[in-house]
Amino acid sequence: MxxxxxxxxxxxxxxxxxxxxxxxxxxxxxxxxxxxxxxxxxxxxxxxxxxxxxxxxxxxxxxxxxxxxxxxxxxxxxxxxxxxxxxxxxxxxxxxxxxxxxxxxxxxxxxxxxSQTLFTRTAWVGAERVRDIVNTYDPESYKLPYGLENDFFQIKWKVGEGITSFYNKKAEVEMCKSGLETFFTPVYERTEIRKGVYAERSLIGRNIRGLHAEQYQGDLTDVKILDHGPVFTKVELIFTLEGTYHSSVVIKMYRHLPKIEFSYRVAKTLSEDIESLYLPLSLNLPDAEVMIQNGGVTMRPGIDQLPGTNMEYYIADEGLVYRTKDQTILVNTFDTPLLYMGEMESHPILLCDNKEENNKRPVYSWIMNNTWETNFKMDLSGFSEFRYGVEIVEQETAEKDMESLSDNDKGVVTFICG
The missing domain is CATH 2.60.40.1180 (Golgi alpha-mannosidase II)
Incomplete structure (x- = not known):
């Protein structure tokens, strides 16, 4: 057509x-x-x-x-x-x-x-309009400050602790990892300048950080319910994060689709230090293969590449795909093509030896960095928003799965025609 x-x-x-x-x-x-x-x-x-x-x-x-x-x-x-x-x-x-x-x-x-029903004969909302009463008239609103759930996913969080669960209900597997790999939780990294802004950058070598680099994980401090209806529910998780003035993740879960859209909103502060900002994309799927498309070519990072080449970071056309024996999970990175894979600390650089374990390393969306001396400004300050998506699809060939990932990237074009 x-x-x-x-x-x-x-x-x-x-x-x-x-x-x-x-x-x-x-x-x-x-x-x-x-x-x-x-x-x-x-x-x-x-x-x-x-x-x-x-x-x-x-x-x-x-x-x-x-x-x-x-x-x-x-x-x-x-x-x-x-x-x-x-x-x-x-x-x-x-x-x-x-x-x-x-x-x-x-x-x-x-x-x-x-028309609004005023008298339901059920205690479901207080006089101040806070819906925190367990009831059968509105069995969803009182749960929203603590998590999201549909027929495919369940996400739980707790203020002060962060994301506590990201459960795949179809595969019956807990996909949330711990530590700096926790999904939906931003990570900030800083290498303090000790020898000058240019000398310090030359000393990091093949690493993207110095030996004295420090990592900071977002601390969940508040939850806002932005929207709740028959098509989707949207919440904003607000984090306190070093190096930022504002840091939040907005999660949009569809009621009848195995699909989650989320975005990271950040107001970055000014600094001359070597900085990076990440959003973890690691899922607890030990038997899964991770695949990306690079320049239109489907590949498994760490395996399908030339021996002796870089395995620290990759450019992905649309995101990455987790392929298990039963399911395919698409992770779209709409605005951030750069992925980092590996340890979140300074380490000896292993060049590609095409071993299977290379494909099992942690994956992060590498949102921002000022590591390299390019024609970009040295600091990362300012307001930005970066969009992502997670979806479960029926497993096809690797090429079909990548096509589905690409389809999500373009979506549906809509306009008023009359």
Missing amino acids: TIYSCSLPLIPSGLVFPFFLFPLISHELGDILRYYNLSGKVKAVSTSHQKRVFPVEFYVETLSLSAVKVTDDKTKQEMEVQLSAHPRGVLISFLAEFEPMEEKTFTYEEQPAL
């Missing part, structure tokens, strides 16, 4: 796509480029080569939208919808199944606000 047919020049492979062309392409597909209508039509275009269920989201520029009805124009199915805040108005979210490369059109219509 042709996704678009417009008189635009083709972009040669390997060149960066000019983002200013996206409005032109979407307009050619039917985008009316006006998002303030409270009723209208939406087109969703799947970029996947597989039949899959994807989240579909679009926003309406309005101060208020109490309720909305979304209908699939082809099947006439009414979609289960969630409304949430958006920087430009109201975000409308739902799940839809797409055939490979399918375009779908949905009709959305503003609805009257749902």
Whole structure:
């Protein structure tokens, strides 16, 4: 199926796509480029080569939208919808199944606000609107300050202790590792400057840190419930972390998908020290193979590479894949292609010898560093956000699994068309 047919020049492979062309392409597909209508039509275009269920989201520029009805124009199915805040108005979210490369059109219509039941004969919320009472009327809200759960995953945390569990309910395995490898928990590393900013960097050699480097793990200090509805639940875990003014992980768990999206928000402070910021991506899956795609080529880090080459860090096209004998787990790194694998301390550098154990090393998303003397600024200060995703999929060939990882990277393109 042709996704678009417009008189635009083709972009040669390997060149960066000019983002200013996206409005032109979407307009050619039917985008009316006006998002303030409270009723209208939406087109969703799947970029996947597989039949899959994807989240579909679009926003309406309005101060208020109490309720909305979304209908699939082809099947006439009414979609289960969630409304949430958006920087430009109201975000409308739902799940839809797409055939490979399918375009779908949905009709959305503003609805009257749902009536609220005041008297439930059940004690489920206090006068101050805090939902902390165990009850059967709302059996979910009182659990949210302590964890998230759907049919596929269970995440537990405790203020002062951090993430205590990341459980795979389908495989019945605890995937959360301990120490600096704890999932969803940022790590900051600093090598103090003792001999000058340039001399200290030359002394680290093949390591990315000095002998006196120190590592700091985020300390979970607060939890905010951002959204809770029929499509997804979103919470923000707030950490105190050395080297940062603000540090938090926002987790979005879908109710009916084996999929979690999360992002790391950081306000980095200024320092001339040698610094790195990481987010652990290690899962407690001892029998799993870790695979990435590097330059379009699928490989197992530490195994499928030239003998005598670097094994400390890699560039991944879309993220990494854990392949067990029963499942495949996709980990997308949407904004951070650099992965670090190995010990979180200064150590002798082992070059690749193609042994199987090389593939079992801890994996971290290497978010920031000022290790190398390049044309980037020396400090890492400022506000940033980095997005990730975890999803369980049916195991296919390695090539199919990598295709699924790539599909997640592109997702579904949605725009208002009428």
